[in-house]
Amino acid sequence: MSVSTSDNARQTLRAFLAKYSILLAFGAIVVFFATASPTFLTPTNLFNVLVNNVVMLAIVALGLTIVISSGGIDLSVGVSIDMASMIFVMLLAAGYSGFVGVGGGLAAALVVGALNAILITRLKISPFLATLGVLFIGQSTQQLATSGGQPIYLTSGYAGDQFNAIARTALLGIPTPVIVLILCAIAVYLLLHRSVFGRYVQAMGAQPGVAWHSGIRVPRELSLVYVGCALLAGITGILLSATVKSYVPLSGNAFLLDAIGATFIGTTLSRERKPTVAGTLLGVLLLAVVKNGLLLIGWNFYWQQVGIGLLVFLVLAASFGLRRASH
Amino acid sequence: MTGISKQFGVVRALEDANLEITRGSILGLVGQNGAGKSTIIKVLAGIVKPDSGTIVINGQTVGTLTPASVEKLGVHFIHQDRLLVPTATVGEAVFLGHELGAGPFVNRRAMERRAADLLKRFFDMELPAGTLVKDLTTAQQKVVQITRALAQKASVLVLDEPTAALVKREVDSLFAVLRRLRDDGIAVVFISHYMQEIEQLCDRVTVMRNGTDVGTVDPRDTSIDKIISMMIARDVGEMFPKRSVSIGTPVLEVSKLRLGGSFKDISFDVRSGEIVGLTGLLGSGAKEIVQCLFGLEKADGGSIMVEGRQLSLSSPVHAVRDGIAMLPEDRRAHGVALGLTVRENISLASLDRYSRGGFVSRDTENQAVDGLIKELSIKTPTRDALVRELSGGNQQKVAIAKWLSCQSRVYVLDEPTVAVDVGAKVEIYNLLNRLAGEGAAVLMLSSDLLELVGICDRVLVVYRGELAGTFSGPDMNSDMLLAASSGARSIAAGVAA
Incomplete structure (x- = not known):
């Protein structure tokens, strides 16, 4: 009797660990960096992490969350970011x-x-190839439009100053970019998890043939998915320019892999391993905290990449392993 | 093979089943879908491991079988679905796994030559050298598969529904080949739903029912009716529940519908309260008619009307909006999304009913879904269980519930009872009766002729793209349907005219 109870308890614990592995990993990492670096938990640093590492990546990742839910991928988010920023x-x-x-x-x-x-x-055309083609075309277009990739700076006196000021100030104690992120997250949450459109997206992602045989306007809904993702990337592009007071060609692509990574890390939160808004946001936080923490404890940029790679691997491996054991 | 048992989860697929295959004889294997025919064949093929039982080949008890060891023993299988590499040449396909050549190098030319020899010798068939498998017709692919077995000196040849995609002439030449192989001492096992073929070809017939063999008879002195009654566990009346419904006015009216080379001049109607069957061999155009009715194919001409309204069906979007429901044959690809919950699947086509301002109202949705789960007695732990976790029959019920939730007027069903067990079949028949009872029009495409006879008020038979006959009333039987779908009736009619 006692054996089966403890087996049960162990199973429950495993299921719990599997489900919340990403949360636990996040907590452990925060504790680790807080003890390893005295500056990690200071308000200035946290503000930096949030505004510089989280907000923009999170908005791009929210867009990709919709696309990945629909069973597709968008490799051209960097182009959307750059084009918005450039114009x-x-x-x-x-x-x-x-x-x-x-x-x-x-x-x-x-x-x-x-x-x-x-x-x-x-x-x-398959989403992978279509958006890859757009990525190539978009990159060349930028270079052609900026005589080989010259940045455009916003010097004083332009409206850019005001934007820069907005980007650096806070409303009711919350930095403005964070407010933009919260609004975007609420909008994507409602669309993906509460609306009819969201159901169609999930159905297309789960089994496109079933969506089509259920009378769903698959082409129309898919178009909205890619347009929505580009729009969110565009918001990121504008935030980026407002923050750095310039347009630097080809800077958007840096977000692509991190955003995809954050979305997939986030899927470990859901039973069906589907992308969710909450999971994606946690994934972004995790990546941002690790990057910032490794920087603070003195790892250089190249080693940071190694650290992030290992982290992604560990979170996923732990989550999959625990889940298999709990079945 | 004696005393073979196999359990899949809660389903007993085989229970103490026996099968005896002898040299120089053609054994027919018959039984309903789910009777255990394919499972026992998969056990022999080494694909499925039996829970108990012994297999003796040539007097030797064999232990664990694997597909490779079975092939070494000279037992070859021609499976129903084509298992050929589509981009291989005919020669490569015939010698797949036994390539001719020296060392690591393959002598493709020798393989092509030998394959051509074999095809000529056994089938009197000549193909251009280097023809790719994907460019062959289904019948030719079947022939290539058999040739592959012959090239490996098969001593037992098992054919699973080999004639399903063949036309009469090809069937005749296949039978001639099989008889010659039998006379050469090869043991042939022939699985078929077509009783006439069994009668024509087989020396013995083993009948399977509910996972066990219920008898082996000589088809030459046993009537087809006797064999069928052995196949069906309960009497037909119970298997196909009857109903009394008053048949109303036409709901679906199809006139002069045509589509390219598939079918032409198709006119019929389905009335409210009526279940109409549609059947035809593969390639007859019956399938394409059903696809046109759901907008999956666009007809070249003719008209489709629902309740007197002319429809222009260019996609399923229109069909669903116009009150047509479709239960597709490939349930997993088109019917239900396995990765979504029961609730999400059921409400998928009718979210407009459960939403306000584009947002889903979970309360209304839950209520409707719970109602349907109860009404159809869908066996699921909760409404939020993944459809993947349900049995085949219950998945099919979820697919039907999706359309009940839409309150569709016309139900088009494409092989609704394929791959569901006998018990679930009866439940699905009851459900169709209920749909019709509520005044819907039901059109059911099926190749299970007994099912059509049992449940339909009327059966339309398509032969080579044209309606070859309409059958109804108590005299209707599966032989008539089979004759009409294989062209016998239209030939007779042609002679009479």
């Missing part, structure tokens, strides 16, 4: 108002998303 900065530099700048930037990202949507739903 935004060019418009401000030409003396247009902030509204025009933001509108133009987001419109540029939407064009990238629409191009993906057309390639995938009309020409029936």
Whole structure:
């Protein structure tokens, strides 16, 4: 009797560990860095982590969460980021108002998303190849538009100053970019987990044939998926330019792999291993904290990559192993 | 093979089943879907490990069988689904796993030449050198598979539904080959749903039912009816529950529908309260008709009307909106999403009913889903269990519940009872009766002729893209349907005209 009870308890514990492995890993890592580095838990550092490492990556990853839920992938998020950033900065530099700048930037990202949507739903190219093609074209376009990749800077006197100020200030104690992230996260949560559109996305991701045989307008819903992802990437692009007061060609691609990684780490939170908004946000936090922590304890950039690789591997291996054992 | 038992989870697939295969004789193996035919064959093939029982080959008891060891013993299988590499040449396919050549190098030309010789010798068939498997017709692929077995000097040849995709002439030449192989001393096992073929070809017939063999008879002095009654556990009346429904006005009206080389001039209607069967051999066009009705294929001409309204069905989106429900044959690819929950699957096609302003109202949805789970007695732990965890029959019920939730008017069913066990079949028949009872129009495509006779008010038979006959009433039987679907009726009609 006592044996079976303790077996039961062990099983429950394993299931618990499997489900919350990412949360536990996150907690353990925070404790580790807090003891290893005196500056880790200071407000300044946490503000830095949040604003510089989390917000932009998280918004891109939210877009990818929708795309990956639908069974696809978007390799061109970097292009959406760059295009939004480029048009935004060019418009401000030409003396247009902030509204025009933001509108133009987001419109540029939407064009990238629409191009993906057309390639995938009309020409029936696989999402991987379609967005890879857009990635190549987008990179060359930027180089052609900036005489080989020259950055464009926002000098004083432009509306860029105001944006830079907004990006660096806080509203009710919360940094403005964080507010943007919270709004985006709520919107994506409602869309993906509460709306009819979200159900269609999940169905397309689980079994596209079933979605089609259930009367779902698969091409239309898929188009919205890619346009939505590009829009979120575009928001990131504008935040990026406002923060660094410039447009640096080809800087968006740096987000791609981290965003994909965060989304997949987040899937360990769900029973069906599906991407979720909460999981993605946790995945982003985990990556950001590790990067920042390794920097603080004196690891250089190259070793940080090794550390992150090992971390991803450990979280996934632990989660899969525990889950198999609990079955 | 004696006393073979096999249990899959809670399902007893085989219970103390026996099978005796003798040299120089053709053994027919018959039974309903789920009777254990394919499981016992898979045991022999080394694909499924039996829980108990012994297998003796040539007087020697063999232990664990693997597909490779079975092939070494000279037992070869021609499976129902083509198991050939589509991009291989005919020569490569015939010698797959036994390539001709020296050392690590393959002599492709020698293989092509030998394959061509064999094809010519056994089937009098000539193919251009280097033809790719994917460019062959289904019948030719079947022939290549048999040739592969012959090239390996098979002593036992097991064919699972080999004639399903063949036309009459090809069937005749296949039978001639099989008879010659028998006379050469090879043991042939022939699995088929077509009783006429069994009668024509086999020396003995083993009938399986509920996982065990219920008898072996000589088909030449046993009537087909006797064999069928051995196959069916309960009497047909119980298997196919009857109902009394008043048949109303036409709900689905199809007239002069045609699609390229698939079918032409198809006109029929399905009335409210009526279950109409549709059948035809592979390639007859019956399947394509069903696909046109759900917008999966776009008809080239003709009209489809539901309740008097002309429909333009260019995609399933339109079909669903116009009240047509479709139960696809490939349940896992098109019917239910295994990775979604029972709830998500059931409400998928009718989310508009359960949502406000684009957001799903979980309360309304849960209520409707719980109602349907209860109504159809879907066996699931909770509404939030993954459909993957359900049995085949219950998955099929989820697929039907999806359309009940839509309150569709026309139900188009494509082989609704394929790969569900006998008990679940009866439940599905009851469900179809209930749909019809509530005034829906049901059109059911099936190749199970007994099922069509048992449950349909009327059966339409398609032969070579045309309606070859409509059968109804108490005199309808599966032989009539089979004759019409293999062209006998239309030939007779042609002579009469």
